Amino acid sequence: MSRDRDFSTIGRALATPARSAFLNLLMDGTSRPAGELAQAAGVSASTASEHLAILVEAGLVTCAAQGRRRLYRLADASVAEALEALGVLADPTPVTGYRRSRQAEHLAAARFCYDHLAGRLGTALARAWVEAGWLAGRDVLALTTAGEDGFRALRVDVDGALVARRPTTRACPDWTERRPHLAGALGAAVGRRFLEAGWVVRHRAGRGLAVTGPGLAELRERWGVSLRG
Amino acid sequence: MSRDRDFSTIGRALATPARSAFLNLLMDGTSRPAGELAQAAGVSASTASEHLAILVEAGLVTCAAQGRRRLYRLADASVAEALEALGVLADPTPVTGYRRSRQAEHLAAARFCYDHLAGRLGTALARAWVEAGWLAGRDVLALTTAGEDGFRALRVDVDGALVARRPTTRACPDWTERRPHLAGALGAAVGRRFLEAGWVVRHRAGRGLAVTGPGLAELRERWGVSLRG
DNA sequence: GGGACGCTTCGGCCGCCGCCGAAACGTCGT
DNA sequence: ACGACGTTTCGGCGGCGGCCGAAGCGTCCC
Incomplete structure (x- = not known):
């Protein structure tokens, strides 16, 4: 079945709440620095860095250095499209906090x-x-x-x-x-x-x-x- | 961000080669018994059963009992569409064997x-x-x-x-x-x-x-x- | 040049998960 | 009713991966 697609690698890349949060933040097409993503997802800077490296490795996200910051963004429109299609299946995350x-x-x-x-x-x-x-x-x-x-x-x-x-x-x-x-x-x-x-x-x-x-x-x-x- | 989608649960469901293989086999819309899927993916029947339970839990596949067999199939056209979109990102798995x-x-x-x-x-x-x-x-x-x-x-x-x-x-x-x-x-x-x-x-x-x-x-x-x- | 800052790398801990074989459960055939 | 068969459940093992703090590296600013 050489036609088979390997969903497991991309699946792994999506498989943690922190990385899911990162992708949600990037789905509007913006570029955001690692620290902002870390804070938004509620993980330490080091953990966020590891997660972002995994997303880059999977080809979902690209990284551009800007001075001492590194800006991350979705790699491609096809990534956004795939995430949209997945989002149809996924339940919205529960609202956390009245703010x-x-x-x-x-x-x-x-x-x-x-x-x-x-x-x-x-x-x-x-x-x-x-x-x-x-x-x-x-x-x-x-x-x-x-x-x-x-x-x-x-x-x-x-x-x-x-x-x-x-x-x-x-x-x-x-x-x-x-x-x-x-x-x-x-x-x-x-x-x-x-x-x-x-x-x-x-x-x-x-x-x-x-x-x-x-x-x-x-x-x-x-x-x-x-x-x- | 109550609009956020949780990609992580679906990602986990996709995150192993065996489950990816199952989904590939089911992407033609057919219903297949657990044993056939197990054999095709090269895992034991018990392992396959656990994997299939996870896919069902994630809402990606459904199970229908037929006699002593259980037939699994994709849950929905939207699942197939999401997998197609993901497949655009995923590399084809390398060909294994000339057969x-x-x-x-x-x-x-x-x-x-x-x-x-x-x-x-x-x-x-x-x-x-x-x-x-x-x-x-x-x-x-x-x-x-x-x-x-x-x-x-x-x-x-x-x-x-x-x-x-x-x-x-x-x-x-x-x-x-x-x-x-x-x-x-x-x-x-x-x-x-x-x-x-x-x-x-x-x-x-x-x-x-x-x-x-x-x-x-x-x-x-x-x-x-x-x-x- | 020195210190603050942003990010990554490293080491270590812990929990989860995939794997299997054995056993249990339910169904089919005779 | 009995055994064969397909599937699931259970127990246990091993390894991967997420998490953090500390340390290292490069950049900006005064």
């Missing part, structure tokens, strides 16, 4: 899922773009010709997304909402454009996104998108 | 990927159906209106696939070919139809498919599909 609620609410509103918009913002946009005829297939989110023009008008790099090596569009299951949001090369291009235009801003330390005033008004006017829970 | 070559060749030609056709057969069909205009998007495989009629003419249950809870179509990365094959509700409907019509037959003990004479001729005539490597 989480505001934070969780914040994340549910708008966040990045590796390189594309997720949360209520991501799913609402996907829904709106399907209704506008820009994307076809409620659960497929295929780009239509109308969508090509529409996204171009938003100054999203549609042409780059059309010739990218990975699929132009992909429906990514949103863990907090029940609906998919837009991923794939176009999803990433949309995310870049939203950041570049300042419609969303990455939250400093946290994982969420702030939606700026003009962006929020634009969203509500054009697509009837509301971020109310 | 594998015929077997591997056999699997590369045609096999089931949980509930849909894969291997050269699956990817060639997907390509042909894109060229025929039945599916749109080389890497998306969205169903077109022409495709609805076409698949109906093949007596594939298109309408069931259109209203299924899961996406109608999904592009599933084929590990042996470089191209995607058709998955999702329609992929499963196509697989059922091919079995029902006798165009393909599940191989007795192995994981491959036999393509029957009439089916093969039909494939070649209608879609120019060849199974030659």
Whole structure:
């Protein structure tokens, strides 16, 4: 069975709560220093370092030195996709402590899922773009010709997304909402454009996104998108 | 971070070569007794029983008693999808022994990927159906209106696939070919139809498919599909 | 250059887990 | 009813791996 895949090595890499926590923290596509990951996961710096080495060894995470810090991030979009698929199977971890609620609410509103918009913002946009005829297939989110023009008008790099090596569009299951949001090369291009235009801003330390005033008004006017829970 | 997913429990479930081998054996959607899995993975019956209990506990496989035997199978299509996504990251296990070559060749030609056709057969069909205009998007495989009629003419249950809870179509990365094959509700409907019509037959003990004479001729005539490597 | 800082490496401890054989349990066939 | 068979449970062994503190290494800052 030379076609068999070895799930055990990757499985081992995922198999501890600390490493799972690290991956969750990195799933928004950000780069984070080892110390921050250690503190967030509640392990000592030395333990975190060992865990991170294992994740790098497994090819799930890459490390970039920046001065005396080392920044870790997911290795690849395919890693994020695999973790998303696994997340569909995994139960959400129980809420620990009441301080989480505001934070969780914040994340549910708008966040990045590796390189594309997720949360209520991501799913609402996907829904709106399907209704506008820009994307076809409620659960497929295929780009239509109308969508090509529409996204171009938003100054999203549609042409780059059309010739990218990975699929132009992909429906990514949103863990907090029940609906998919837009991923794939176009999803990433949309995310870049939203950041570049300042419609969303990455939250400093946290994982969420702030939606700026003009962006929020634009969203509500054009697509009837509301971020109310 | 109540949105976090616990990858560690599922990771543990995947984290041994024996359990990885079991999942590989079950990825074609078949149900297999514990003893067969034990023998295939090269562990004792008692060890296999423990491993299978762990996989059941993790929700990855289910167990159905049949007489004095117990048949194990993947729990769900979402499990197969997650394993596919993980398989993209995982290296293929090294070929062990030359006897594998015929077997591997056999699997590369045609096999089931949980509930849909894969291997050269699956990817060639997907390509042909894109060229025929039945599916749109080389890497998306969205169903077109022409495709609805076409698949109906093949007596594939298109309408069931259109209203299924899961996406109608999904592009599933084929590990042996470089191209995607058709998955999702329609992929499963196509697989059922091919079995029902006798165009393909599940191989007795192995994981491959036999393509029957009439089916093969039909494939070649209608879609120019060849199974030659 | 000296000290603070971030990270990794090392050594040692402890617990978990994979492995097996033997025994128990339930089912099938005669 | 009895033995054969498939599977699970149990007990015990051995090794891997997660955890930490201390020490080592490189970088930044005054």
